[in-house]
Amino acid sequence: MSAGEEALRSQYVIGDEIGRGRFGTVRRCFSAATGEPFAVKSTAKAPLRESDPLDLALAEQEPKVHLLASASPPASAHLVALHAAFEDADAVHLVLDLCPGGDLFSLVSARAPLPEPEAAGLMAQLADALAGCHRRGVAHRDVKPDNVFFDAAGVLKLGDFGSAEWFGDGRAMAGLVGTPYYVAPEVVAGREYNEKVDVWSAGVVLYMMLSGTVPFYGASAGEIFEAVLRGNLRFPPRAFANVSPEAKDLMRRMLCKDVSRRLSAEQVLRHPWIVTRGGSAAVG
Structure with a gap:
């Protein structure tokens, strides 16, 4: 288990997969302290390194840009909020609002x-x-x-x-x-x-x-x-x-x-x- 995932699992209980993209997955997760439900988006870096350096750069800057847009006080009530981010050499893990109403x-x-x-x-x-x-x-x-x-x-x-x-x-x-x-x-x-x-x-x-x-x-x-x-x-x-x-x-x-x-x-x-x-x- 990578350092980023270990840190993630120390604070959140990881549940079932609820979405999948080209380079990552979205899973349900729960705060270990409160039980509050969230979603965690995990993006693996290895495929990005092999496909397009721009995609890798965007994945690595996503937590900073997303936090800037959604940080408290939120710029809008209509943004998925970023609650936590965990990153290491292997992946980026973002803990986000859970949106169970579909897309x-x-x-x-x-x-x-x-x-x-x-x-x-x-x-x-x-x-x-x-x-x-x-x-x-x-x-x-x-x-x-x-x-x-x-x-x-x-x-x-x-x-x-x-x-x-x-x-x-x-x-x-x-x-x-x-x-x-x-x-x-x-x-x-x-x-x-x-x-x-x-x-x-x-x-x-x-x-x-x-x-x-x-x-x-x-x-x-x-x-x-x-x-x-x-x-x-x-x-x-x-x-x-x-x-x-x-x-x-x-x-x-x-x-x-x-x-x-x-x-x-x-x-x-x-x-x-x-x-x-x-x-x-x-x-x-």
């Missing part, structure tokens, strides 16, 4: 298109999470339904900061990071970019919630990237016949190729569609 991908897959009030309420919570991150100088860089979770009370929580970056000193970010369907055009183009890449990705999430489809697609990652670069946003009548003009206006402003004209996360929260349709969502 947004499962919800959208089962029920989309969602009614506008529900979609607006979810988007209000997601935009609040992003605004909180951005106030702390953190860009998430991998906003997608798979990384949006629900706690036991059904409150939305943005998690998985494995691709996040700190821009708080005014630095521009670079690098092709994210997931093809959701990544912003300036990222695909190889240009420097700012935190508004998260707003673009959230715009794709909103499009999915209201239609059950993605706005930019292709048969391969290359084709998807080409569609993203074109940025030709359409609202097919079959999927959007019952979607309001106000919702379409918000999506146009979020999925805007001109970054200077794209809304910030704070501006998304103030958009009339969010204010009127998502007003009952718990934000703060």
Whole structure:
């Protein structure tokens, strides 16, 4: 047993596996002192060393960036909080909020298109999470339904900061990071970019919630990237016949190729569609 895992097990009782990714696993765990339930995300370093040094660097900085975004007082109630981190030469172990309510991908897959009030309420919570991150100088860089979770009370929580970056000193970010369907055009183009890449990705999430489809697609990652670069946003009548003009206006402003004209996360929260349709969502 490595030193990091030994330290983890000295404070937490490790339970069953509840999720798995390319390089790690998520397991249920419990505080040895209080019995309080959490989740522990464990990322092995060896596969990252062999595949991509950038992935390894992101995994090693994830605890610092995640803590910056979620540390008390939290920047937003809609962020998965990091409670403890254990690291050694072999792995990184992060103890996180347990979110037993599933994720947004499962919800959208089962029920989309969602009614506008529900979609607006979810988007209000997601935009609040992003605004909180951005106030702390953190860009998430991998906003997608798979990384949006629900706690036991059904409150939305943005998690998985494995691709996040700190821009708080005014630095521009670079690098092709994210997931093809959701990544912003300036990222695909190889240009420097700012935190508004998260707003673009959230715009794709909103499009999915209201239609059950993605706005930019292709048969391969290359084709998807080409569609993203074109940025030709359409609202097919079959999927959007019952979607309001106000919702379409918000999506146009979020999925805007001109970054200077794209809304910030704070501006998304103030958009009339969010204010009127998502007003009952718990934000703060």
